Each structure stands twice: as structure tokens, then as C-alpha cells.
Amino acid sequence: MTFPLAILTVAGGRGSRAGDGLPKQYRLLAGRTVLARTLQTMHDAAPDALLATVIHPDDSALYEQSAAELLDSARAKLVPPVSGGDTRQQSARNGLEALARLSPRPEIVLIQDAARPFASAALVQRAIEAARAHSAAVPGAPLSDTVKEVDSYGKVVATPDRARLRGVQTPQAFRFDLILEAHRQAANAQRELTDDAMVAEAAGHSVYVFDGDAFNIKLTTAEDFVRAQSALLGDLSDIRTGQGYDVHAFGPGDHVWLGGVAIPHSHGLAGHSDADVLMHAITDAIFGALADGDIGAHFPPSDPQWKGAASSIFLDYAAKRVRERGGVIAHVDATVVCETPKVGPHRDRIRESLAKIMDLDIGRIAIKATTSERLGFTGRREGMAALAIATVRLPAA
Numbered sequence: 306m307t308f309p310l311a312i313l314t315v316a317g318g319r320g321s322r323a324g325d326g327l328p329k330q331y332r333l334l335a336g337r338t339v340l341a342r343t344l345q346t347m348h349d350a351a352p353d354a355l356l357a358t359v360i361h362p363d364d365s366a367l368y369e370q371s372a373a374e375l376l377d378s379a380r381a382k383l384v385p386p387v388s389g390g391d392t393r394q395q396s397a398r399n400g401l402e403a404l405a406r407l408s409p410r411p412e413i414v415l416i417q418d419a420a421r422p423f424a425s426a427a428l429v430q431r432a433i434e435a436a437r438a439h440s441a442a443v444p445g446a447p448l449s450d451t452v453k454e455v456d457s458y459g460k461v462v463a464t465p466d467r468a469r470l471r472g473v474q475t476p477q478a479f480r481f482d483l484i485l486e487a488h489r490q491a492a493n494a495q496r497e498l499t500d501d502a503m504v505a506e507a508a509g510h511s512v513y514v515f516d517g518d519a520f521n522i523k524l525t526t527a528e529d530f531v532r533a534q535s536a537l538l539g540d541l542s543d544i545r546t547g548q549g550y551d552v553h554a555f556g557p558g559d560h561v562w563l564g565g566v567a568i569p570h571s572h573g574l575a576g577h578s579d580a581d582v583l584m585h586a587i588t589d590a591i592f593g594a595l596a597d598g599d600i601g602a603h604f605p606p607s608d609p610q611w612k613g614a615a616s617s618i619f620l621d622y623a624a625k626r627v628r629e630r631g632g633v634i635a636h637v638d639a640t641v642v643c644e645t646p647k648v649g650p651h652r653d654r655i656r657e658s659l660a661k662i663m664d665l666d667i668g669r670i671a672i673k674a675t676t677s678e679r680l681g682f683t684g685r686r687e688g689m690a691a692l693a694i695a696t697v698r699l700p701a702a
């Protein structure tokens with residue numbers, strides 16, 4: 306691609322009809338937020354494109370979480386998020402105005418709904434070509450249902466010819482200057498229009514329809530999420546289990562790190578990094594499920610850069626290796642073995658911390674603790690041990 310291309314994803318909506326309380330673009334879908342899936346899919350289809358996102362001003366933290374789920378090459382294409390307006394039309398306008406301040410300006414812009422995470426690479430290519438050929442174009446699919454026009458009493462007043470109708474999707478594709486100017490005109494005229502194509506139509510431009518994609522659905526209802534989730538997980542049928550085990554000896558100190566939480570104790574744990582025995586066991590379990598070496602192979606203790614390192618670096622990396630393979634972590638179960646400190650009172654804080662690092666729902670993380678009945682090295686309070694099992698789902702081989 307030799308011309309500047311931008312993908313503007315409109316994610317400012319508050320739609321929580323899909324359940325879960327969160328705006329739907331931030332809901333998890335098979336282990337990743339809908340927005341992260343949409344951005345990653347668009348990036349994979351058009352790797353040179355800048356990725357701009359319009360968000361609700363209250364959603365900065367949610368946006369950052371989704372951005373952190375992207376692979377590095379996609380993250381490198383992000384431009385700072387833009388605050389949305391009161392309507393979708395205003396939000397799209399704000400996004401376009403932000404892109405207009407870039408140098409060089411985009412030549413082509415694709416405007417994408419955050420809730421459409423399944424655009425295929427072929428569809429995105431058709432969108433780019435259609436924008437170059439026609440200046441304004443939208444993907445559309447033939448309708449399978451007959452359409453009736455009704456009056457306010459529900460009485461049919463017309464049956465349009467179905468062959469001439471199209472259900473319109475996104476990404477909608479435009480010459481950048483055309484759609485920017487059309488949005489400015491619509492804002493001046495204070496007209497509320499349904500989609501960006503209609504903004505272009507209202508400014509007097511011809512808009513063309515190119516072939517959409519039946520799989521490019523918009524997630525709207527709770528049922529849409531259930532169907533999409535089972536379609537995605539159906540592909541992740543290579544189910545792996547990995548185990549991890551780690552030990553650290555007590556040493557001087559007044560706290561131990563467990564799952565990224567500092568727990569006050571009469572001793573610390575000795576080790577090259579922060580000696581987070583629980584996080585090391587879980588990290589190794591994930592590497593085990595991937596058959597991808599172990600923590601020492603990825604982060605050699607001989608390398609001075611890991612001295613005193615926060616172990617969240619290791620776990621975050623292991624979770625990223627799963628995402629890079631197109632997979633998800635389905636479940637983590639771990640047991641801490643020690644006489645002291647007591648782990649139970651800190652259990653949920655530890656689960657929350659681990660959930661955040663791995664970007665998992667907390668319901669997928671179990672932390673248990675036991676003593677060894679004063680037997681062995683843990684029984685003599687010489688150190689702590691941790692065991693972990695991770696279940697990982699990868700795309701079918």
C-alpha cells in the first residue's frame with residue numbers, strides 16, 4: 306500500500322443490551338475484548354493502516370485494557386483515542402477531525418463499528434479497492450427475509466423488491482476529504498443521519514455497494530455473544546494442559562510476593578527476581594501447555610536484567626505467547642504450600658491481580674493453599690512451594 310490509509314473504529318456507544326453491564330465493545334469474547342478483536346482483525350487485514358478509535362470519555366481505562374491485548378505490530382499503529390460526541394454521527398466526525406490534523410492526512414478512511422469483530426481480510430481489501438474506485442462505498446449483503454414497509458398501525462403499505470435491497474455493514478469506505486467535508490456539512494445543517502454512507506449521500510455523493518460478508522455480523526444482543534463465543538471456541542479445539550512447580554527459600558525481608566500481591570511476613574523469599582513463587586508456577590504451567598520451554602529458558606537467571614524483576618513481566622509474556630498463537634487461557638488452578646503466611650485472607654486480591662495480568666475473567670482463576678503438616682522443607686518453614694495447572698485452548702492444528 307503506497308497511500309496513507311486510516312481505519313476509524315467508532316467505539317463510543319453505551320450499548321449494554323448484550324448484558325454484563327459493560328458497553329458491549331469492552332465485553333470479553335472468548336478471552337479478548339470485542340474492541341481488541343475488532344482492532345486486531347482490521348490490522349491483520351491492512352497492516353499499514355493507522356488505527357484510530359473514538360471512545361466515550363469515561364472509557365479511557367477500558368480502552369487501554371483493550372489496547373494492551375493487541376499484538377505489538379497492531380499496537381504500533383494506534384493513534385491516541387479520540388473522545389466521542391453525543392451521537393454516533395458526532396463521534397465519527399470527531400474521529401475524522403482528529404485524523405485531519407495528522408500529516409500526511411489519510412487518503413482513504415475505513416469507518417468501522419467496534420462491535421463487528423469478524424471482518425475478513427478479503428472484505429477489508431474490497432473496501433479499500435471500492436473507496437479508490439468510487440470514493441464512497443459500503444459493504445452490503447442480499448436480504449434473505451422479505452421486507453415490508455408498514456404504517457404506524459402495522460399495516461403493510463409496500464413490499465419492496467428484495468432483489469434491489471441490501472443490508473449494509475461496515476467497514477464503510479471513503480476518500481478521506483470527501484467524508485470529512487460531508488460530515489462538516491451534515492453538522493452545519495444539524496441533520497442526524499443513520500450511517501456514514503447517508504452522510505455522503507446527503508452531501509450529494511454517489512455511494513456504491515460492494516459485496517459484504519455473511520460472517521461480518523454486528524454483536525448486539527446477548528444471543529449474538531453466545532453464538533459468536535461458541536463459533537470462536539469451536540475453532541479452539543486443541544485443548545492443552547500444562548503444569549508448573551516452583552520453590553523459593555525464605556530469606557531476610559518483611560513480605561513475600563504472591564501473585565503480584567505483597568503479603569506481610571516475618572521473612573521474604575530469596576530469588577533472582579522478586580521470587581513470586583506462585584506467579585512462577587503459573588507462568589511455567591502456561592509455557593508447558595504451549596510446549597514452549599520454561600521460565601528459565603525465556604528469562605535466564607544469568608541475565609542481569611531480570612534481577613529483582615517484577616514477575617508480572619514473566620506471566621504477562623506467557624499470556625501473550627498464548628494470544629500470539631491465536632489461543633486463550635481457559636483456566637488456571639494453583640496451590641500454594643507453606644505453614645505461614647496464611648494465604649486465604651489474600652486469596653481474592655491475588656486472583657484479581659492475576660486476572661489483570663493475564664487479562665482473564667476472575668472466575669477462571671483458582672488459588673488454593675495448604676500446609677504440609679510440618680513435614681519437609683515447607684513444614685520446617687524453610688521456604689514455600691507452589692503448583693499450578695493451566696488449561697489453554699489453541700486453534701485446531
Ligand code: MG
Nearest residue numbers: 551552582585
Ligand atoms: Mg522461581
